[in-house]
Amino acid sequence: MLNPISLAFKKAKKERRPALLTYTVAGDSSKKQSLEILKAISNYADILEVGVPHNTPVADGGQIQTSAYRAIKNGIKMNDIFKIVSDFKKSKNSKPVIFMGYYNMIFQYGENNFLRKCKKSGVNGLIVVDLPWPENKIFSKKCKKNSISFIQLLSPTTSKKRLKSITKDSHDMIYYISMLSTTGGKLKVSPKKILTNYNKIKKISSKKNCVIGFGITEKTISNFKNTDGLVVGSQICKEITRSLSNRQNPVINVSKMVSKLKKKIS
Amino acid sequence: MKIKKGIPVIDQGDTLGFWGGKFGGNFVPETLKKPIEDLELQFNKLKNDKKFIKERDRYFKNWIGTPTRFIKLNNLTKYIGGAQIWSKVVSDANGGAHKIYNATVHCLLAKRSGKKVIIGDTGAGYAGKMLSMAAKKFGLKCKIFMGAKDIKRQQPNVKAMKKNGADVIPVYSGSQTLVDAVSECMRYWVANCDTTAMCVGSTVGPAIFVRICGWSTSQISRELKVQLINEFGKVPKKLKLYNCVGGGSSSFGFWNEFMDYDKKQVEFIGVEAGGPSKSKRHAAPLTYGSKIGILHGAAQYVNQNNDGQIEETESISAGLDYPGISPLHCFLKDAKRARYTAASDEEALKAYQIVTKYENLRPSLEPSHAFFVAMKEAKKLSKNTIVIINSCGDAYKDRGILEKKLGKKYVKSN
DSSP, X not given: OXXXXXXXHHHHHXXXXXXXXXXXXXXSSOHHHHHHHHHHHTTTOSEEEEEOOOSSOSSOXXXXXHHHHHHHHTTOOHHHHHXXXXXXXXXXXXXXXXXXXXXXXXXXXXXXXXXXHHHHHTXXXXXXXXXXXXXXXXXXXXXXXXXXXXOEEEOTTOOHHHXXXXXXXXXXXXXXXXXXXXXXXXXXXXXXXXXXXXXXXXHHOTTSEEEEESXXXXXXXXXXXXXXXXXXXXXXXXXXXXXXXXXXXXXXXXXXXXXXXXXXXX | OOOOXXXXXXXXXXXXXXXXXXXXXXXXXXXXXXXXXXXXXXXXXXXXXXXXHHHHHHHIIIIIOSSOEEEEOHHHHHHHTSSEEEEEEGGGSTTSBTHHHHHHHHHHHHHHXXXXXXXXXXXXXXXXXXXXXXXXXXXXXXXXXXXXXXXXXXXXXXXXXXXXXOEEEEEOSTTSSHHHHHHHHHHHHHHHTTTEEEEOSSSOSSHHHHHHHHHHHTHHHHHHHHHHHHHHSSSOSSEEEEEEOSSSHHHHHHXXXXXXXXXXXXXXXXEEEOOOTTOSOOBOTTTTTOOEEEETTEEEEOOBOTTOOBOOOOOSOGGGOOSSOOHHHHHHHHTTSEEEEEEOHHHHHHHHHHHHHHSSOOBOHHHHHHHHHHHHHHTTSOTTOEEEEEOOXXXXXXXXXXXXXXXXXXXXXX
């Protein structure tokens, strides 16, 4: 049986479009609101990345940092984040959930405890930004045992030899970082170049679903229609910040934005 | 956990870069794997290259000005009335602190790899000042990341960096101190690692940066060993080496050459920043038993909450104001080679007052922490015990704080 993440890709493929993955930070701007946002964007997105906020993020740009600091300031704790996911999973239109965060949060919770809790609350996959290959070998095996996808990251600096080893050890989904940048950077490489690299990865491991993230926005997303999946994160976080400072409802604004994103790749 | 004899501690990590199987490592985003691997290959080759060592030593001698003085503090010894108190005056080095060794080596490496820009973090401003000096010397463009709070409290060093042509980039996130500066610097490197070299300002960060920094600052103990033999004919029977510990670069460098001696003969005492005596906040993860966590790419003892969020620190000395600690020191602590304790803000200030009253020496607030503990313990020690404090920074940068806390007379001579 295919896991929910692979099913989501399969469904998108049937509709001849890339899967749409969104990233929002758990607890931004409050526990309640971040749950509402997940429920609302779930109508359009195929897979939801839920950011686990951390206060010394080494790969996030300003937009996601702002969201993370806001969530931490409002008192979000790891157990609240699990609760948000399990509440979301009870809603009628729920989608697969991938946690994205930094290793210390897992380390402090205890790897086994963390995975048990993921399973219980319905987390389907994990992206651990600062646990690269081969450091992640043991943990990713543990994930697999618990039927949780461990998503390996690839970047433009990844050598071909590394690429082969990483994809070999990866589960059903891999994540290609489009350019040398923190999250939220402007696309500084041409879409053509990104797609060339993407195709290199697909050539090596054609069966795995490869998504592209970093620099994907309303403006750039339509350049990547012929891919397995696309991740939009910083632009959504920015929209939450903008809505809050204009005293508008982030739930409505973000859901409008995700619906537009979906149209652009459909 | 055991330290191997005859192998430099910086080379005792396992294949994944862990000391003692659990400290250090490379918890970095995938993008940084390649530049880190490149740097590892380059450093592993060059550290055994005679020509490179010769080049390094030439700059250390002619530009940094080695060796720095090793002096007896006669008046202080008399005042304390116990062990002999000596100081290794590392603040003699060009720029006024030990940070110059690491900065110089990183610029030499950057130059060889054809990089045009070098970036670095700074807390007290010394790492930044030295990197800006070295970058200027070697014709590299330089960007320094510094917490906005530190920019305010360490103005003399900020001015020096700008004068050397560096861009000083204020960091407003989090606590606006060193921890945030290092994060921001690493983020910048993630986005620019193809053209830019990074210098981590202490023995922290991914394993290769810990190693390069430790290798560079070890110049301090290499000199000291020669000076001890010149002075006493041998390494004394009872020797105690006191050093402040923030990230841990000066202390590691001060101890490295004596690693294989029995600790009964050469004892290492690391003094962390205990923060204001009335505050619960501190920058002393080893002294107060913080748990192991991941910070800036390395596993280490670090101040954090139950969830794993890094906690804010508090210390009068910007150079020690860091929630984590070098994996090397975690290793030395668990292997029981070094002993760690803390001094409070008030105690450091008191030590500064005593040292400047009796000696023609102005340790900055960082080494003042070590002076406090050394003087306290020296009182109870025999006359044939040699106590040495690494005076690794000059108080010039602290004059704003000293004037505020102690009044004008303590900064007049500056």
